[in-house]
Amino acid sequence: MNPRALRGVIAAAATPxxxxxxxxxxxxVRHCRDLLRRGCDAVLCLGTTGEACSFSVEExxxxxxxxxxxxxxxxxxxxxxxxxxxxxxxxARAALEVGAAHLLCLPPFYYxxxxxxxxxAAFSAVVEEVGDPRLRLYLYHIPQTSGVPLSRGLIERLHxxxxxxxxxxxxxxGDWSHTAALLREPxxxxxxxxxxxxxxxxxxxxGPGCISAAFNIYPELGAELLAGWQAPGAEERQAxxxxxxxxxxxxxxxxxxxALLARRDGAxxxxxxxxxxxxxEADRVEGLVRELGQAGWSVGRQAQRTRSAGGGWA
Amino acid sequence: MNPRALRGVIAAAATPxxxxxxxxxxxxVRHCRDLLRRGCDAVLCLGTTGEACSFSVEExxxxxxxxxxxxxxxxxxxxxxxxxxxxxxxxARAALEVGAAHLLCLPPFYYxxxxxxxxxAAFSAVVEEVGDPRLRLYLYHIPQTSGVPLSRGLIERLHxxxxxxxxxxxxxxGDWSHTAALLREPxxxxxxxxxxxxxxxxxxxxGPGCISAAFNIYPELGAELLAGWQAPGAEERQAxxxxxxxxxxxxxxxxxxxALLARRDGAxxxxxxxxxxxxxEADRVEGLVRELGQAGWSVGRQAQRTRSAGGGWA
Numbered sequence: 001m002n003p004r005a006l007r008g009v010i011a012a013a014a015t016p017x018x019x020x021x022x023x024x025x026x027x028x029v030r031h032c033r034d035l036l037r038r039g040c041d042a043v044l045c046l047g048t049t050g051e052a053c054s055f056s057v058e059e060x061x062x063x064x065x066x067x068x069x070x071x072x073x074x075x076x077x078x079x080x081x082x083x084x085x086x087x088x089x090x091x092a093r094a095a096l097e098v099g100a101a102h103l104l105c106l107p108p109f110y111y112x113x114x115x116x117x118x119x120x121a122a123f124s125a126v127v128e129e130v131g132d133p134r135l136r137l138y139l140y141h142i143p144q145t146s147g148v149p150l151s152r153g154l155i156e157r158l159h160x161x162x163x164x165x166x167x168x169x170x171x172x173x174g175d176w177s178h179t180a181a182l183l184r185e186p187x188x189x190x191x192x193x194x195x196x197x198x199x200x201x202x203x204x205x206x207g208p209g210c211i212s213a214a215f216n217i218y219p220e221l222g223a224e225l226l227a228g229w230q231a232p233g234a235e236e237r238q239a240x241x242x243x244x245x246x247x248x249x250x251x252x253x254x255x256x257x258x259a260l261l262a263r264r265d266g267a268x269x270x271x272x273x274x275x276x277x278x279x280x281e282a283d284r285v286e287g288l289v290r291e292l293g294q295a296g297w298s299v300g301r302q303a304q305r306t307r308s309a310g311g312g313w314a
Numbered sequence: 315m316n317p318r319a320l321r322g323v324i325a326a327a328a329t330p331x332x333x334x335x336x337x338x339x340x341x342x343v344r345h346c347r348d349l350l351r352r353g354c355d356a357v358l359c360l361g362t363t364g365e366a367c368s369f370s371v372e373e374x375x376x377x378x379x380x381x382x383x384x385x386x387x388x389x390x391x392x393x394x395x396x397x398x399x400x401x402x403x404x405x406a407r408a409a410l411e412v413g414a415a416h417l418l419c420l421p422p423f424y425y426x427x428x429x430x431x432x433x434x435a436a437f438s439a440v441v442e443e444v445g446d447p448r449l450r451l452y453l454y455h456i457p458q459t460s461g462v463p464l465s466r467g468l469i470e471r472l473h474x475x476x477x478x479x480x481x482x483x484x485x486x487x488g489d490w491s492h493t494a495a496l497l498r499e500p501x502x503x504x505x506x507x508x509x510x511x512x513x514x515x516x517x518x519x520x521g522p523g524c525i526s527a528a529f530n531i532y533p534e535l536g537a538e539l540l541a542g543w544q545a546p547g548a549e550e551r552q553a554x555x556x557x558x559x560x561x562x563x564x565x566x567x568x569x570x571x572x573a574l575l576a577r578r579d580g581a582x583x584x585x586x587x588x589x590x591x592x593x594x595e596a597d598r599v600e601g602l603v604r605e606l607g608q609a610g611w612s613v614g615r616q617a618q619r620t621r622s623a624g625g626g627w628a
Contacts, residue, residue, distance in 0.1 A: 048424075048425075053397040053398065053422075053424035053425075054397060054398055054399070054422065054424070054425075055398055055400070056371070056396075056398045056400035056401045056404070057370070057371050057398075057401065058400070059398070059400065082370075083367040083368060083397075084367065084368055084369055084370045084371075084373070085368070085588070085589065086369070086370035086372070086373065087370045087371065090370070107590065108367075108368065108589065108590045109423075109424065110362075110367035110368070110423065110459065110460070111367075111368075111459060111590055111591060112458065112459055112461065114590040114591065114592075115590075115592055117592050118589050118590035118591055118592045119589070119590050121589035121590070121592070122589035122590045125589060144426065145424065145425060145426055146424070147426065147461040148590075274399070275399065275422065275432050275433070275435035275436035275439060276421065276422045276425055276428040276429075276432035276433050276435070276436045276462075277425060277428065277432055278428075278429055278431050278432045278435070
């Protein structure tokens with residue numbers, strides 16, 4: 001692990017939207033504070049779950065400033081990924097200005113089947129043009145969405161070229177063999193799993209933790225597993241977390257998470273998504289809540305603590 | 315065909331870059347004027363060949379204004395595609411302000427496997443938020459790059475919902491059966507092929523023409539085929555154009571086109587590309603020029619007129 005990098009359980013926060021689908025900065029601030037209070041070590045804002053790429057650059061800058069004004073900068077990881085290097089640089093500078101140094105960067109994702117050399121040049125340009133020693137960049141591997149995988153060779157090359165700045169990876173491909181291979185590499189990269197299914201496995205290989213959408217609803221689950229990962233019951237907690245992920249994973253993730261937040265808070269507005277995403281239909285929400293209930297999960301704020309069915313640890 | 319839409323041969327212009335990789339607005343203006351003088355009916359700026367998505371929103375806005383100040387607005391199709399609806403709207407408004415009404419719009423391309431309903435909502439939001447009766451929108455189907463195909467049902471639905479604004483399609487998937495099916499649909503959509511391989515076939519099905527990168531170098535070829543598509547020799551001209559495309563298609567298209575422009579103009583700067591693209595290596599440029607030469611193509615400004623080998627029409 002990299003001593004400059006974050007570690008622990010990080011919620012990939014959803015972004016609440018107003019009736020006009022504009023990002024609700026105050027609502028996101030409240031959501032972040034709640035997640036931190038409930039045990040998240042940090043919150044990722046403006047990632048894939050946060051619908052960052054559906055917001056204009058100006059909207060993303062306004063969100064960064066709003067989170068900063070609320071004093072959240074040091075508690076965040078912030079997504080700055082863009083198809084255009086200058087937009088990523090602009091977002092990175094705005095983030096650093098509000099004390100958010102941990103930045104998650106997609107590869108430029110419009111062109112496909114591009115070379116490692118082209119991707120190296122793009123990431124290096126971001127690091128060099130930002131030119132700030134505070135920068136701690138995490139490379140975002142999510143090929144099923146971005147369409148642009150990051151090879152292990154590329155990751156290694158970027159880390160070697162910018163050992164201070166390139167501190168980690170978010171591996172959201174969902175392929176444990178890839179995550180494990182990255183974790184076994186010698187060197188000081190902090191490789192976060194993008195799914196809670198691999199949290200215990202990652203920790204056992206010396207990984208820093210996990211960044212996941214499910215922690216929007218069930219942050220305590222991750223925090224408890226992290227706290228007790230070497231204690232008895234860790235396997236059981238991981239199995240529960242894996243079961244939860246599999247239920248959620250049968251739905252489109254962002255609309256499902258937002259629908260559950262809407263249900264939990266009695267706030268229908270939470271369910272809004274930006275196109276091209278579509279809000280989950282009411283009957284699918286009911287089905288999801290029912291399926292979670294059958295597995296012992298309620299959608300309240302302390303759901304996992306009162307869990308009784310399904311072999312839990314209530 | 316839609317009476318509000320463009321028709322003919324449209325070059326998908328490459329964008330010259332300065333030594334700092336900033337777009338060279340004056341250079342693009344010169345290139346557009348040259349292409350129009352040499353027979354293009356219009357020029358597409360800020361498409362895939364134009365590396366639009368590698369430029370920041372601010373850079374794209376500056377290019378739109380620069381082209382407008384040069385009086386080129388009415389002669390252009392302009393790419394406004396973005397993952398974020400508000401960015402596409404902002405680009406569209408800037409284009410309309412400079413008299414460029416023909417706008418090419420990608421689907422939001424970050425999320426994959428999204429629903430037709432989500433894509434419909436995104437395109438409809440662009441049309442409605444622009445809210446300008448001058449708007450003539452072309453839907454950009456280039457799934458091999460965007461990762462987000464536009465189904466025939468979606469295209470039809472958008473045209474029906476916005477018959478004045480949604481006037482056409484750029485079909486760059488390279489699949490003739492798809493282009494032909496779109497051309498055979500009843501209705502008034504202008505379906506441009508994105509490859510010159512399908513120019514003659516498109517015209518025979520009542521299509522408006524073709525938008526292609528090869529016309530950066532060989533615009534007269536398209537203009538001549540268009541002018542004489544019902545005359546003797548049309549098949550032969552199409553075969554020559556198809557052969558040319560196949561040679562170019564063995565290279566990464568944008569770097570290859572820019573390398574040839576650099577060679578033609580004795581201007582090495584033309585070869586620059588933004589990451590994640592990578593300039594073509596010198597030996598590959600030599601190989602490409604040699605292969606073109608063996609097929610009878612020189613890389614001069616009037617190359618196709620002096621063509622002699624390979625069954626041409628010199």
